[in-house]
Amino acid sequence: xxxxxxxxxxxxxxxxxxxxxxxxxxxxxxxxxxxxxxxxxxxxxxxxxxxxxxxxxxxxxxxxxxxxxxxxxxxxxxxxxxxxxxxxxxxxxxxxxxxxxxxxxxxxxxxxxxxxxxxxxxxxxxxxxxxxxxxxxxxxxxxxxxxxxxxxxxxxxxxxxxxxxxxxxxxxxxxxxxxxxxxxxxxxxxxxxxxxxxxxxxxxxxxxxxxxxxxxxxxxxxxxxxxxxxxxxxxxxxxxxxxxxxxxxxxxxxxxxxxxxxxxxxxxxxxxxxxxxxxxxxxxxxxxxxxxxxxxxxxxxxxxxxxxxxxxxxxxxxxxxxxxxxxxxxxxxxxxxxxxxxxxxxxxxxxxxxxxxxxxxxxxxxxxxxxxxxxxxxxxxxxxxxxxxxxxxxxxxxxxxxxxxxxxxxxxxxxxxxxxxxxxxxxxxxxxxxxxxxxxxxxxxxxxxxxxxxxxxxxx
Amino acid sequence: xxxxxxxxxxxxxxxxxxxxxxxxxxxxxxxxxxxxxxxxxxxxxxxxxxxxxxxxxxxxxxxxxxxxxxxxxxxxxxxxxxxxxxxxxxxxxxxxxxxxxxxxxxxxxxxxxxxxxxxxxxxxxxxxxxxxxxxxxxxxxxxxxxxxxxxxxxxxxxxxxxxxxxxxxxxxxxxxxxxxxxxxxxxxxxxxxxxxxxxxxxxxxxxxxxxxxxxxxxxxxxxxxxxxxxxxxxxxxxxxxxxxxxxxxxxxxxxxxxxxxxxxxxxxxxxxxxxxxxxxxxxxxxxxxxxxxxxxxxxxxxxxxxxxxxxxxxxxxxxxxxxxxxxxxxxxxxxxxxxxxxxxxxxxxxxxxxxxxxxxxxxxxxxxxxxxxxxxxxxxxxxxxxxxxxxxxxxxxxxxxxxxxxxxxxxxxxxxxxxxxxxxxxxxxxxxxxxxxxxxxxxxxxxxxx
Numbered sequence: 001x002x003x004x005x006x007x008x009x010x011x012x013x014x015x016x017x018x019x020x021x022x023x024x025x026x027x028x029x030x031x032x033x034x035x036x037x038x039x040x041x042x043x044x045x046x047x048x049x050x051x052x053x054x055x056x057x058x059x060x061x062x063x064x065x066x067x068x069x070x071x072x073x074x075x076x077x078x079x080x081x082x083x084x085x086x087x088x089x090x091x092x093x094x095x096x097x098x099x100x101x102x103x104x105x106x107x108x109x110x111x112x113x114x115x116x117x118x119x120x121x122x123x124x125x126x127x128x129x130x131x132x133x134x135x136x137x138x139x140x141x142x143x144x145x146x147x148x149x150x151x152x153x154x155x156x157x158x159x160x161x162x163x164x165x166x167x168x169x170x171x172x173x174x175x176x177x178x179x180x181x182x183x184x185x186x187x188x189x190x191x192x193x194x195x196x197x198x199x200x201x202x203x204x205x206x207x208x209x210x211x212x213x214x215x216x217x218x219x220x221x222x223x224x225x226x227x228x229x230x231x232x233x234x235x236x237x238x239x240x241x242x243x244x245x246x247x248x249x250x251x252x253x254x255x256x257x258x259x260x261x262x263x264x265x266x267x268x269x270x271x272x273x274x275x276x277x278x279x280x281x282x283x284x285x286x287x288x289x290x291x292x293x294x295x296x297x298x299x300x301x302x303x304x305x306x307x308x309x310x311x312x313x314x315x316x317x318x319x320x321x322x323x324x325x326x327x328x329x330x331x332x333x334x335x336x337x338x339x340x341x342x343x344x345x346x347x348x349x350x351x352x353x354x355x356x357x358x359x360x361x362x363x364x365x366x367x368x369x370x371x372x373x374x375x376x377x378x379x380x381x382x383x384x385x386x387x388x389x390x391x392x393x394x395x396x397x398x399x400x401x402x403x404x405x406x407x408x409x410x411x412x413x414x415x416x417x418x419x420x421x422x423x424x425x426x427x428x429x430x431x432x433x434x435x436x437x438x439x440x441x442x443x444x445x446x447x448x449x450x451x452x453x454x455x456x457x458x459x460x
Numbered sequence: 461x462x463x464x465x466x467x468x469x470x471x472x473x474x475x476x477x478x479x480x481x482x483x484x485x486x487x488x489x490x491x492x493x494x495x496x497x498x499x500x501x502x503x504x505x506x507x508x509x510x511x512x513x514x515x516x517x518x519x520x521x522x523x524x525x526x527x528x529x530x531x532x533x534x535x536x537x538x539x540x541x542x543x544x545x546x547x548x549x550x551x552x553x554x555x556x557x558x559x560x561x562x563x564x565x566x567x568x569x570x571x572x573x574x575x576x577x578x579x580x581x582x583x584x585x586x587x588x589x590x591x592x593x594x595x596x597x598x599x600x601x602x603x604x605x606x607x608x609x610x611x612x613x614x615x616x617x618x619x620x621x622x623x624x625x626x627x628x629x630x631x632x633x634x635x636x637x638x639x640x641x642x643x644x645x646x647x648x649x650x651x652x653x654x655x656x657x658x659x660x661x662x663x664x665x666x667x668x669x670x671x672x673x674x675x676x677x678x679x680x681x682x683x684x685x686x687x688x689x690x691x692x693x694x695x696x697x698x699x700x701x702x703x704x705x706x707x708x709x710x711x712x713x714x715x716x717x718x719x720x721x722x723x724x725x726x727x728x729x730x731x732x733x734x735x736x737x738x739x740x741x742x743x744x745x746x747x748x749x750x751x752x753x754x755x756x757x758x759x760x761x762x763x764x765x766x767x768x769x770x771x772x773x774x775x776x777x778x779x780x781x782x783x784x785x786x787x788x789x790x791x792x793x794x795x796x797x798x799x800x801x802x803x804x805x806x807x808x809x810x811x812x813x814x815x816x817x818x819x820x821x822x823x824x825x826x827x828x829x830x831x832x833x834x835x836x837x838x839x840x841x842x843x844x845x846x847x848x849x850x851x852x853x854x855x856x857x858x859x860x861x862x863x864x865x866x867x868x869x870x871x872x873x874x875x876x877x878x879x880x881x882x883x884x885x886x887x888x889x890x891x892x893x894x895x896x897x898x899x900x901x902x903x904x905x906x907x908x909x910x
Contacts, residue, residue, distance in 0.1 A: 047505050048838035049483055080756070089766060092756035097824055099831025101755075118834050148769030152724070156772055156792050160621060160722040160894075263721050265616040301550035311546065314605055317612045341612055371554045378557025378576055381508055385839045445619055445721060 029394070029404060030222035034230060036238040037210025041394050041404060042225045043217035045387050051218030052388050053125045054114040055133070056395040058213075059206035061186070062108045062179040062247070062329055068198050070186015073106040074150055075202045079113065080104075081142040083135035088142055091128050098124050108180055109328040110399035116388060119219040123228060130232040133212070136203055143196035151192070154185045162262035162440055166270065170438040173258050174272055178249040180329050210238040213398040217391035249274065249330050256436045264442035266317065266338050269348050272436045273429050275333040278325050281406040281413065287325035288410075289425035290333055292417045295372035296364050297321035297335070297355070302371070304355060305335070315343050315351050328400045332436075333429055345439050356430045363423035373415055380411070483834060484860040485843055487850070488681060496671040496692040499847040500684045503840065509577045509677040510844040511586070513593055513691055514852045516702035517569035517665035519643040520782070524636070528645015529653055532603075532610065533661045534562060534569040539602045541588075542595035546602060549588055558585035560592070566639050567704065567782045568852055569665075572844075577678035586687060593666070594694040598658045607650055614647050621726045622792075624718060625893040629728040632714050632889035633786050637707050639732075667698010674847035676840050707732045707783040713887050717895035725798035725894040726790075729805065733778040733787030734882055736853045743878035744778055746870045749825040750817045751809070752776025752789060757824065763808050764791060770801045776809075782853070787883060795894060802890070810885045816876030829867050 028044040061072045082088035095102045100117040115125040158164045168183045175181040186194075214233065216225045252274055278287040297305050298321040305319035319337040335356075339348035383389055394404040485501040492498050496513075519530045538560055539546040553560050558575040571593055575585035617623035627642050634640030644650075673688045709732050720726075734744050745753075752760035752775050764774040771791045779785035789809065793801040817825075837843050837860065850859050 048834060050834050050838045089756065089762075093824070096754060096757050097827040097831070099828055099833065099835070101832065101835060116835055118831060121831075145767075145769035149765055149772055152770070152793060153772035155723045155794065160724055263619055265619045266612060300554035302547055302554050307547060307550075310609075311605070314608075317609050338612075340608065371551070374555055374557045378559075378581075381506065381576060382559075382574060384506055385508070385841055387838065442619075445719075 030226075031404075032226045032229075034209065034234045036234060036236055037208075038212055038214060038229070038233050038236075039398065040214045040216070040226060040229045040233075041398065042220060042222040043215070043387075043390050043394060044220060044222060045217060045384075045390065046219045048387070049119045049219050050116065050387065051119050051122055051216060051220050052114055052116045052391050053122065053129060054112055054215045054217075054391050054395050055129050056110050056112045056213045056215065056399045057206055058110055058211050058399050058401075059202075060107050060109040060111055060328075061182060061184040063206070063244070064179065064182065064186075066182075067190060068186075068194060069182040069190045070150070070184075071194060071198050071202045072111055073185055074147060074191075074194060075199050075207075076104050076106045076111050076113075077146050077150055078138055078143065078199050078203075079132055079136060081139070081146065082137050083131050084137060085135065086128065086131055091132065094124060094128060100125070106184055108184060110396075112395060112399070114388075114391075122216065122220065122225070123232075126228055126232040130236065133207055133209065133233070134236045136207070138196050138200050138203065140196045143199060147191060147194060150185070151188065154188060154191065158183065158185060159188070162260070162264045162442075163268060165262055166260045166268060166438055166440045169258055169260050170270055170272060170436060173256055173438070174274070174332060174436045175249050175330075178247045178329055180249075205242055208239040208241065209233055209236045211241055213395060215391045215395045215398075217394075218387045247329065252434055252436075255432045257439075258436070259439045259441045261441045261443050263445050264440060267345050267348075267442055268336060268338050268440040269345050269352070270334055270336040270438040271349070271352055272332040272334045272438065273431075273434045275323060275325075275331045275429050277327045277329070277331045278402070278410070281402065281409045285413075285417075285421060286425055286428070288413045288417050289421040290323045290429065291325050291414060292369065292372050293359075293364075293422050293426060294321050294323040294333070295375065296359075296368050296422065299372050299375055304368075305337070308355065309337060309351055313351065315340055316348065317341075319352075326396065326400055326402070349437065356426065359426040360423065360430070363426075364419050366419060369417070369419050369422070376411075376414060484837065487847065487857050487860075488684075489851075489857055490685070492668075492673070492685070492688045492692055494668040494671075494689055494692040494695065496668045496673050496688060496695075497851050498673045498675070498684070498688040499851045500675045500681065500688075501677075501843055501847065502679070502681060502684070503676065504678045506840065507577045507678055508574065508840070509582060509675070509679055510572070510574050510840050511589065511676075511687065511691070512563075512570050512572045512674040512844055512848045513589075514563075514568055514570040514672040514674070514848050515666050516567065516670050516782075516852075517661070518565050518567045519641055520566040520638045520704045521661075521665060521700075522638055522641050522645070524641065525649065526645075526653060526657060527641045527649040528610070528643075529649075529657055529661050530569065530665070531564055531644045532606065532650070532653060533598075533658045533665075534564050536598050536602060536606060536658060537562075537571060537596045538592050539606070540597040540599040541591040542597065544588070544591060546599075549592065552588055553585060556581040556584045558588075560585075560589065564643065565781075566643065566785070570848060582679075586690065590691050590694075593691055596662060598655050598662070600655055603653075603655055603658065607653065610644060610650055611647050614642075614644060614650065621720045621722045621724070621893045624720065625726040625728050625891050628716055628718060628891045628893070629730065629788070629889065630786070632716060632891055633710065633730055633732060634707065635710070637705060637783075639704075639707060639781070639783065639785065663696040664698060664700040666695055667700075668692045668695040669698055670702050671695060672848060672851035674844050674851060676844035676847060702782075704781075704783050709784075710887055710889060713889070715890045716892070718891070718893045720894035722894040723795065724792045725795050725801075725892050726792050727798065727802055727805070728788060728790050728891045729802075729809070729888050730786050730788040731883065731888050732784040734780055735784045736780040736782060736855075738780075738784070740878035740882060741778075741780060742866045743870050743874040744882060746822070746825050746829065746867055747812075747817060747875035747879055748776055748778055749829060750821045750875075751812050754825065754828060757828075759808055759812060760789065760791075760805065763804050764793075764801060768804070770794075770797055770804070774805070798892060798895065802892070806885065809883075809888075813879050813883055813885050816879070817872055819872055822870070822872055822875070826867060826870070830864050833864060 774791035
C-alpha cells in the first residue's frame, strides 16, 4: 500500500485513454451526485465476477504548505490506522478475509484508496471506506511509528535511488513558484518534524464527501451501487472546503542546469521543457500534439530515439521521451538518455538536440503519425482487459478537475492531430529558454562514499 | 510495498474455490503436429488475442563460463529474423498496434504477443511472431551492440544495493548450481559470448517438442490450431533435455556483509525452498501467507513494520521452480537498526518454524486465498499466464478448479511439518548490503542441519 503514484502511470493513462473507439468509454458508465456532494461513478463490466472500489480525494501534495510537505502521503498511511469502531489493522484484516486486495496512492494532484474484491463484497468495502472518510482516529502513538515507516519509504524510493533523486531535484529546480517543486513523499526534514496534529488538520481540511469521487467498476449494477453508496456515504455531512489556491509557474527566462552526484555507474541526462497541460478538451491543441510528439519519439520500439540514438548511432545505451498532459498543474516534456560508454554527457546532449532540430526542421512523417495513432487505437482495446485500469482512468480525470465524459473528446482530438501541429509544437515548446538540463553525475561506491547531501541543488 | 507483495503472489500460485468452479475458464489442450503442447481458452468478450510460446530455455540452462547466454539468446530473438531487420520487426508490429514481449526466468524463456483479433492486424502480428520464433538471425552487429548495452547495465547493477543483494543471495543459496548464476550473466562471461553460442543455444533449447503454446482470446479452436502449428512447425530440432540439475540444500549458515553508501541496509535471508511439483507446496504456500506473504496481516509485517516502524517493505515468499527455487525473506531498513531488524526477523522465522500457526491464522489465510480466487483469473492477461504455467510445469488441466480444495484441506499440522521439512532457520543464507561499514566482511558461521 502506500505507494507514490509514478509519473509514468499518468502518462500512460492519457495516451491509453485515446482512441478511435471513442464510444467505448462512455458505454456502461453511470453517474450520480449524492446530496452531500459525493460524486459516484459506476463502470459496469461483467466479464468476471469481480469489482473494484476507488475513492479519490481531490487533495494531493500540491495542496501542502512549506514545512509540512509529505503530509498528504503520510495521511494516506494513517488511513489504515483505525477509526472509532474499527481498530488499527482491522481494515486490512477484514478486506483480506474477504479475499480482497487493497492499496492506496498519493500523487501531486490527488490521494486515492482502493479495494479489489469478489462482486459480492462491495458492501464490506463501502462500510469500511465510508467509515474512515469521517471517523479516522489519528493517535500520537500510531503516528510516531508510521512516520518512521514513511521515512524508510523515502530512503528506499528516493535517497538510495539515483534516478529518483535526480528527478526530485529536477522538479525542485523546474518549478520555482508552483508547488510541484516539492516531492510527493516530502522533504526528509519535514518528515522529521511533522506531527499528528498536522495529519489531523489535513484530514479535517480535505477528507469530506464533497471533495471526493467514488468510482466502482466491475460486475455490478449501477442502481444497486448508487443505493448502497447513498446508504453508506450519503449520511456523511458535507463540509466547507478551503478555497483552493491558484498556482502558476511564470515563464522561465533562460536555460537552467543542475548536476546530482550519486553512487552509480552510468550517467543520466534529462532535458525537461516546461509544457502546458490540458485545460479545455475541446479547444486546446498543444497537449494533444505534445502527446503525439512523445509517441513519435518514444511510443514504440521503432520510435525515433531508440531507432536513431540507440540502434543506429549507438551513442545512447537507452533513450526515451515523456509527457503527461493530464494534470492539475503544469507539465514537463522530457527527453532522457544514458550515453554509451565513451560518450560524454555533452555529446549525448548534442545528439538529443540534433533530434529536436530535425523535428523542428523536417517535422514528422505521415507514417510515423499513423503508427502512433495505431498504437493508441489498439491500447484502447487492450485497456478493457483491466477493470481496475478503467476505474483508474475515470478517477484520475475527475480528480484533476476534468470529467470522464471528456475522455472520448480527447480520443477524437488526438486522432485529429496533424503532422504540422506536431512540428509547430516542437518549435514552440522545445526551446532553450524553456529548458532545464539535469545530469546524474555517477560517483564510485568505494573510497568511503558519504551520504548524499540532502536537498542540495546546484542551479546555474 | 504492496507492489512487491503482489509480485510475490504472482510468482506463487493460483488459488481455486469449489463453488466458483464454473467461473474457471475451460482449457482446451492438444498437441500440435509440430510436437508442441497447446493450451487454449476461447473467449470472444474482447476483440483481441494473447499468445505465449514457452521454452525450457531459462538461465538455469546456462553454464558458469557462459552465464548470460540464455538471456541474450532470448533477448535477440526479436532483433532480426529472416527477411526482416530489427527495425522492420519493430515498425511492422507498431503499425498494427501489436505488442511483442516476453518472459525470462531460471527455468523458462517465453515470447508473448498481444494483438487485435481483426484478421489483417492479427495475421500480420502472428506472421512476425512466427518469424521471430523460428527464423531468428542473431545478426553480428546487433549482438555486438547488445553486448555493450548489457555490460553497461551489468556494471550499473553492481552499484545498486538491491541488485547487489539479489546476486549475492542467489550465489549464497544455490552455490554452483545454475540457479545461483546471475540471470543476465557477468561482464566477463558476456564479453566472450559469440554468435555461434547463441545459434547453438537456440538450436538446442527452442525445439518444438519442448515448446508450450498458450492462446487466450478471440479466435476459434480451428484458428488456434492453425496458429499454434504455424508458430512451431519450423522450430529447430531441439533435443536437449529440459531437466535441470538437482539443487543441493545448503548445510551451513552463511552471512555476507557488503559495504554500500546507501542510507539503508538491504537484507535478504533464505535457502532453497520448494519445487513446483512438491507435495509440500500447498502447506508451504498457505503457511507463507501467514509468515510474510499476506500483506499487512502477515507476521513479518506486524513485527517489523506495524509494531516497530522499522521498514516500509518486509516480505517472504517461495519461488516454486522445476527444482526448488528460493525461499526468500527481504527487507530494507535504516543502517543503524539493521542488526535489530535482522534479529526480529530471525526470531519471527524461528518461532514460526518451531510453533507453527494457529487455527485462527490458518482460517484467515484460507479465507483470503479462497475468497480472492476470482481476482486471479479476472483478465485475459492473468489467464494466459496460468495457461503457460500449467503447460510448462505439466500441471493438470483441472488445476484451477482443484486449487481451492487443496488450499482448504491444508491443516495446521501439515504447515508445521512442511516448514520443518523444508526450512531450517539454523542454516539460512543472509546477505546484508549497506551494512555498517566497520562490520562489512564475510562471516561464515557453522550451523547444523537438524
